[in-house]
Amino acid sequence: LHIAEVIPSCCSITLLSEQFSPNTTSDVAAGMLIPHTYPGTPIHVQKQWFKETFTYLFAISNSAEASEAGIHLVSGWQVFKNPLEAEVPFWSDIVLGFRLMSAAELQKFPQHSHGQAFTTLKCECPPYLMWLEKRLKANGVQIHTRKVADLWELHSEYDIVVNCAGIGARQLVGDQQLFPIRGQVLKVHAPWVKNFIRDGDGLTYIYPGIHSVTLGGTREKESWCLSPDPGTTRDIFDRCCSLEPSLQRAQDIRVKVGLRPSRSCVRLQKEVLSQGGAKLLVVHNYGHGAGGFSVHRGTAKEAAHLVGECIAALEGSSSKAKL
Numbered sequence: 517l518h519i520a521e522v523i524p525s526c527c528s529i530t531l532l533s534e535q536f537s538p539n540t541t542s543d544v545a546a547g548m549l550i551p552h553t554y555p556g557t558p559i560h561v562q563k564q565w566f567k568e569t570f571t572y573l574f575a576i577s578n579s580a581e582a583s584e585a586g587i588h589l590v591s592g593w594q595v596f597k598n599p600l601e602a603e604v605p606f607w608s609d610i611v612l613g614f615r616l617m618s619a620a621e622l623q624k625f626p627q628h629s630h631g632q633a634f635t636t637l638k639c640e641c642p643p644y645l646m647w648l649e650k651r652l653k654a655n656g657v658q659i660h661t662r663k664v665a666d667l668w669e670l671h672s673e674y675d676i677v678v679n680c681a682g683i684g685a686r687q688l689v690g691d692q693q694l695f696p697i698r699g700q701v702l703k704v705h706a707p708w709v710k711n712f713i714r715d716g717d718g719l720t721y722i723y724p725g726i727h728s729v730t731l732g733g734t735r736e737k738e739s740w741c742l743s744p745d746p747g748t749t750r751d752i753f754d755r756c757c758s759l760e761p762s763l764q765r766a767q768d769i770r771v772k773v774g775l776r777p778s779r780s781c782v783r784l785q786k787e788v789l790s791q792g793g794a795k796l797l798v799v800h801n802y803g804h805g806a807g808g809f810s811v812h813r814g815t816a817k818e819a820a821h822l823v824g825e826c827i828a829a830l831e832g833s834s835s836k837a838k839l
């Protein structure tokens with residue numbers, strides 16, 4: 517979408533995808549804006565990605581579009597059993613009203629001794645994806661269902677390929693650094709739960725959304741299994757009830773599983789593929805792991821910038837472009 521918003525109007529854009537909402541990893545995500553750290557990316561870059569994403573979604577949450585786009589503010593706590601090495605995370609001045617929890621607040625969490633209180637944003641993922649798709653169409657983007665087996669099959673039709681295949685990039689471009697971290701979550705009806713609660717160990721979380729509360733979670737490295745596991749469902753439910761006992765009365769439990777496209781860093785780079793004298797310009801933007809929603813707009817901006825560089829290179833070259 518960001519590419520469509522910024523590239524010259526002489527270029528046309530086609531979106532090809534094997535699956536669309538509600539059948540993507542992004543549909544499974546809790547959609548909370550709390551960054552996960554990518555060890556291979558400098559913190560100031562990650563901070564910039566998060567800031568741009570937060571600013572973009574904050575503006576949507578503050579507009580008439582908010583309910584259709586499924587974007588809302590949510591306040592709550594991240595709690596810890598032990599003192600933190602760094603009490604103030606790099607994103608503390610981007611979320612709203614960050615502060616350390618008071619002793620009175622911590623009484624709610626008898627197993628935890630430290631905590632952070634803040635307000636952040638949450639995406640209701642399927643509605644947000646539908647809203648983005650609507651805006652793509654409004655920007656003239658063609659959308660087709662198609663599985664791409666090899667980037668070269670696109671060479672005769674397109675000048676630039678942007679690879680946003682998530683975990684699919686492992687097969688599409690043979691990236692062995694990309695691996696799945698399986699996540700199972702529950703969606704429950706518990707409209708009285710208004711505040712988010714996240715255990716700082718990253719395993720247990722309770723995220724109230726517009727239509728349901730998301731209960732998590734699991735992190736199973738290298739597991740490709742998309743079937744829900746009933747034992748895991750019970751374990752997640754028990755862990756969440758121990759943080760928020762009122763969830764024992766939650767109803768209508770649905771289970772979802774997704775594969776986080778994990779890597780030490782997001783692959784955000786240009787690549788020029790060559791085959792028998794032919795060249796194909798590729799911009800990669802995949803490997804967002806556990807934090808794709810938190811940084812999506814920032815990484816999209818960087819990808820769009822790289823596409824701009826590819827367009828400039830094509831304009832400068834003598835080959836006849838298919839723009």
Ligand SMILES: Cc1cc2nc3c(=O)[nH]c(=O)nc-3n(C[C@H](O)[C@H](O)[C@H](O)COP(=O)(O)OP(=O)(O)OC[C@H]3O[C@@H](n4cnc5c(N)ncnc54)[C@H](O)[C@@H]3O)c2cc1C
Nearest residue numbers: 534535542545546547548664682684699774807808809810
């Ligand atoms: C349980 C769980 C909870 C999460 N919670 C959060 C959260 O609270 N906050 C947060 O920031 N992040 C969260 N995440 C992470 C987030 O979901 C991911 O980082 C993000 O969804 C990745 O988006 P993506 O667009 O790269 O991948 P996807 O959503 O998987 O999209 C990739 C698309 O590419 C298509 N595709 C793949 N291969 C091909 C091919 N060969 N040909 C054609 N099309 C192809 C797919 O069909 C799909 O449409 C969570 C993830 C999980 C699993």
Ligand SMILES: O=C([O-])CC(=O)C(=O)O
Nearest residue numbers: 546699718721733806807
């Ligand atoms: O860790 C969280 O708070 C939610 C999340 O991003 C995930 O499960 O990947």
